[in-house]
Amino acid sequence: MPRSKVKLAYISNDSARRTTFRKRESGLIKKAEEITTLCGVEACAILYSPYSPEPNVWPSPLDAQRVISRFRNMAPPEQNRKMVDQQSFARQRLEKTTEKVTKLGTENRHNEMTQVMYQCLSGRLGFECLSIGDLCYLSGLVSQNLRVIDRRLEFFQRHHSG
Amino acid sequence: MPRSKVKLAYISNDSARRTTFRKRESGLIKKAEEITTLCGVEACAILYSPYSPEPNVWPSPLDAQRVISRFRNMAPPEQNRKMVDQQSFARQRLEKTTEKVTKLGTENRHNEMTQVMYQCLSGRLGFECLSIGDLCYLSGLVSQNLRVIDRRLEFFQRHHSG
């Protein structure tokens, strides 16, 4: 918006679009950081772009997943209970669905966290983007895997020398 | 930041914090809209606050869930295949976990979309925040439910008159 006012439309020039994206991406993340700090609220942002194989997930993949999970597992609205009788059949279906999603979501969440952990271990995500809590979880997972690997190594060594 | 430069720290004054949140919330969403329009990228933002019972989900709950699903179902990294032999056991566990999450995620996603649809139908989410694609999906779901309700009504009417 400096130098000249820009029309709010897709930038067709490839390099200009990339430059604008990089600048505005950091600006957006900065604003997100500021609002959480200033107002003490929870937030997350996910930015996909063709300029990076990975999405930019703020504040961290794990924190984002926690915020997302909260969104996904929201309880069904009180209002549903006040629905007119003709809708009771539909409401029952909602309650069944919601229950199923909540159950499945809880199960799924652990798998997701495990997946993110593996992404960190494989170097696709930097440790520096993880919070203290995330790092504790990671530490536990690493210990578990180390025990498995140690047993495996022990087996190979015994087999080799025996 | 105008009138005076503000320190980046939690605002202890309740009403000032609320005011700042409202202003910055709209600013952040505007910036998110701009970057997607200008650069043609996908993005989503979720803002939780004590000022609203529902989180502010941008661009819409359904679109956000699509972006999130893409994040959750990312394929395991190529690098894993290059891991040293001692780690192969751990890698196999990762592949199994990832496969399971992907399968579960696909199943779960449909339930999530259904859940959001019900939230819209119950008035907890405004239709105006849904995109054209979301509205088409919603339209189909409404039609389905109408058929069920019609059948139910027909049954009651027959029972009453018979």
Place this chain on the structure above:
DNA sequence: ACCTCTATTTATAACAT
């Protein structure tokens, strides 16, 4: 393609209503 440097536009803190 990526910095640095402005000229401007935009966002917004404090004030006013």
Place this chain on the structure above:
DNA sequence: TATGTTATAAATAGAGG
């Protein structure tokens, strides 16, 4: 407490290296 106004800080488009 919400909404409107304004002075100032911050973000950023385009230029130059």
